[in-house]
Amino acid sequence: ELKVEQNPLFLSMQEGKNYTIYCNYSTTSDRLYWYRQDPGKSLESLFVLLSNGAVKQEGRLMASLDTKARLSTLHITAAVHDLSATYFCAVDPSKMPTNSGYALNFGKGTSLLVTP
Amino acid sequence: GAGVSQSPRYKVAKRGQDVALRCDPISGHVSLFWYQQALGQGPEFLTYFQNEAQLDKSGLPSDRFFAERPEGSVSTLKIQRTQQEDSAVYLCASSVTPTGELFFGEGSRLTVL
Numbered sequence: 001e002l003k004v005e006q007n008p009l010f011l012s013m014q015e016g017k018n019y020t021i022y023c024n025y026s027t028t029s030d031r032l033y034w035y036r037q038d039p040g041k042s043l044e045s046l047f048v049l050l051s052n053g054a055v056k057q058e059g060r061l062m063a064s065l066d067t068k069a070r071l072s073t074l075h076i077t078a079a080v081h082d083l084s085a086t087y088f089c090a091v092d093p094s095k096m097p098t099n100s101g102y103a104l105n106f107g108k109g110t111s112l113l114v115t116p
Numbered sequence: 117g118a119g120v121s122q123s124p125r126y127k128v129a130k131r132g133q134d135v136a137l138r139c140d141p142i143s144g145h146v147s148l149f150w151y152q153q154a155l156g157q158g159p160e161f162l163t164y165f166q167n168e169a170q171l172d173k174s175g176l177p178s179d180r181f182f183a184e185r186p187e188g189s190v191s192t193l194k195i196q197r198t199q200q201e202d203s204a205v206y207l208c209a210s211s212v213t214p215t216g217e218l219f220f221g222e223g224s225r226l227t228v229l
Contacts, residue, residue: 004158033218042120043159043207043220088158092215103149103172104218106158 002027002093006107013114016078021110023072023089031092032072033104034063036085043088047074079114086111118142120221122208128227129198137193137224141210148191149218150183151207159207165191166214198228 003026013019023032031050035043047056049065049072056063060083062075072089090104121140129135141148147166151159152175161175167188176183180198185191195202205223 035220040222042222043209045217045219048217090158103161103164103175104159106160108156108158 002029002091002105004089004091004105004107006087006089006110009108009110011110011112013076013079013112015080015114015116018078019076021074021076021087021112023074023091023107025070025072025089025091025105027093028067028070029091029093030067032065033090033092034072034074035088035090037088037109038085046087076112081114081116084112084114120208120210120219122206122221122224124224125222126225126227128229130229131199132197134194134196135198135226137195137206137226139191139193139208139210139221141189141191141208142219143189145210145212145219146188147211147214147216148185149209149211150191150193151209152177153205153207153223155204162193162206195226198226200228202226203228 005024007022034046036046037043047063052067054065060077065072086109088106088109090106123138149164150162152162153159163183164172165185168185180196182194205225207220207223209218209220211218
């Protein structure tokens with residue numbers, strides 16, 4: 001069974017600070033996703049990482065993937081209040097397209113609160 | 117519509133009642149997924165459709181859960197004889213292809229009393 005572990009689960013940080021959220025997973029996968037969820041809202045896709053060494057950046061967020069270490073990181077640079085949300089990583093356990101499409105395995109999420 | 121639409125957004129049911137949750141995927145999206153998200157947890161896979169065919173229902177927690185997509189567009193998730201442990205947000209997601217980017221709806225929050 002594929003396990004996806006995020007840490008920390010809760011993070012309170014001051015505006016302007018940097019921090020990293022970690023996502024470890026237990027089996028081989030070449031596809032990892034990061035989502036953002038605001039309270040009572042849907043999941044918003046942030047990044048899709050499709051190969052070892054992939055790095056993507058959008059604004060103050062940067063995601064990377066190390067498939068050999070089975071680790072992805074989401075780095076926050078100079079945090080602002082608008083980044084307060086829950087962040088999920090999700091792993092696709094299939095190594096190739098199957099008739100099951102892909103049933104993503106999600107971590108428990110990291111609740112981020114950015115304070116003044 | 118522009119996005120995945122789910123209804124009702126909120127549903128309160130008495131234990132033992134049957135409920136039906138509806139998902140309108142993005143037009144033209146072949147793949148449709150249902151996920152269950154308990155409070156404070158990540159979404160967990162329930163079932164997957166490719167067009168009208170239900171290709172994977174391995175995540176459905178019991179035979180009280182049933183999903184259909186008869187014409188390959190709108191899908192309904194039905195829960196019979198609801199129990200308190202069924203209380204969760206039920207998320208629907210669709211994608212153009214089985215391995216394409218997933219677009220999620222805002223979910224249906226079910227509370228079973």
